[in-house]
Amino acid sequence: MKRFVGKTIAVTGAARGIGAAVAERLLAEGATVIALDQDGSGLEATAQALRSQAFKPCVVDITEQQQVAGLIERMDRQHPLDGLVNAAGILDAAPFEQLSAKAWRRLFEVNVHGTFHVCQAVARCMLPRGRGAIVNVASNAATTPRVNLSGYCASKAAVAMLTRCMGLELGAQGVRCNVVSPGSTRTAMLHQLSGDDDGLEQRVVQGDLGLHRIGIPLGKIAEPQDIAAGIVFLLSDDANHITLQNLVMDGGATFG
Numbered sequence: 509m510k511r512f513v514g515k516t517i518a519v520t521g522a523a524r525g526i527g528a529a530v531a532e533r534l535l536a537e538g539a540t541v542i543a544l545d546q547d548g549s550g551l552e553a554t555a556q557a558l559r560s561q562a563f564k565p566c567v568v569d570i571t572e573q574q575q576v577a578g579l580i581e582r583m584d585r586q587h588p589l590d591g592l593v594n595a596a597g598i599l600d601a602a603p604f605e606q607l608s609a610k611a612w613r614r615l616f617e618v619n620v621h622g623t624f625h626v627c628q629a630v631a632r633c634m635l636p637r638g639r640g641a642i643v644n645v646a647s648n649a650a651t652t653p654r655v656n657l658s659g660y661c662a663s664k665a666a667v668a669m670l671t672r673c674m675g676l677e678l679g680a681q682g683v684r685c686n687v688v689s690p691g692s693t694r695t696a697m698l699h700q701l702s703g704d705d706d707g708l709e710q711r712v713v714q715g716d717l718g719l720h721r722i723g724i725p726l727g728k729i730a731e732p733q734d735i736a737a738g739i740v741f742l743l744s745d746d747a748n749h750i751t752l753q754n755l756v757m758d759g760g761a762t763f764g
């Protein structure tokens with residue numbers, strides 16, 4: 509399937525993990541990918557692995573509104589944007605009473621403010637053309653509380669609601685906005701949670717009632733490519749009557 513021939517999609521967090529998997533899939537389907545990430549060497553490594561002229565790496569910190577707005581405007585002049593995926597994000601785990609105000613603020617700066625900056629800059633480019641699709645990556649933790657993840661869960665809930673409000677306002681002008689909410693997915697972020705704990709993956713799959721987790725009915729952790737498939741579907745014309753939705757991709761872990 510080559511659903512993106514002639515189309516340009518911006519992807520944040522494209523240096524690794526879910527964002528890189530989205531970029532890879534979009535390239536395979538014919539897209540030009542504007543790959544945004546603050547990690548320049550990560551972007552370079554991904555560019556080398558993907559070996560495609562259509563992968564355009566751009567180093568940017570999404571918390572810097574002016575930087576984001578200038579870059580998006582420049583890129584859109586060269587390659588008018590048809591779609592946007594916000595996969596950049598951070599996680600910080602701590603018991604609620606120990607979570608520092610600095611960590612709380614950083615979670616919101618990146619996950620919420622950063623997503624807002626990119627969405628607004630891209631929407632301003634899309635609206636005059638009357639078409640576009642935006643997919644923001646939240647988490648199943650946006651709607652299901654998780655132990656030691658209060659700041660992360662709250663930030664992802666904000667991303668999910670921001671996206672649905674955008675969908676409501678922008679729909680009449682041809683811009684669809686949807687959320688993808690992954691569950692545990694094999695990336696650096698999951699490794700950050702598990703560290704060297706080899707048993708963690710198995711416990712995530714089996715569940716842990718002490719942590720109020722029921723486990724994953726499909727019996728496995730997601731691969732980044734599994735999540736990319738859902739994101740790319742929502743970006744594509746196959747989803748052209750779908751907006752304001754939250755596609756939960758967690759193997760059934762939060763019962764949908």
Ligand SMILES: NC(=O)c1ccc[n+]([C@@H]2O[C@H](COP(=O)([O-])OP(=O)(O)OC[C@H]3O[C@@H](n4cnc5c(N)ncnc54)[C@H](O)[C@@H]3O)[C@@H](O)[C@H]2O)c1
Nearest residue numbers: 521523525526546569570596597647690692693695696697
């Ligand atoms: N991996 C999981 O289990 C999981 C589960 C649910 C949701 N998610 C969400 O999926 C998205 C992708 O996660 P992942 O697992 O691929 O994470 P990851 O840590 O592997 O990749 C995140 C990317 O975001 C980039 N990034 C972080 N802060 C940035 C900033 N200020 N400006 C620009 N780029 C920045 C990082 O450099 C990195 O390349 C995140 O929003 C995450 O919250 C992940």
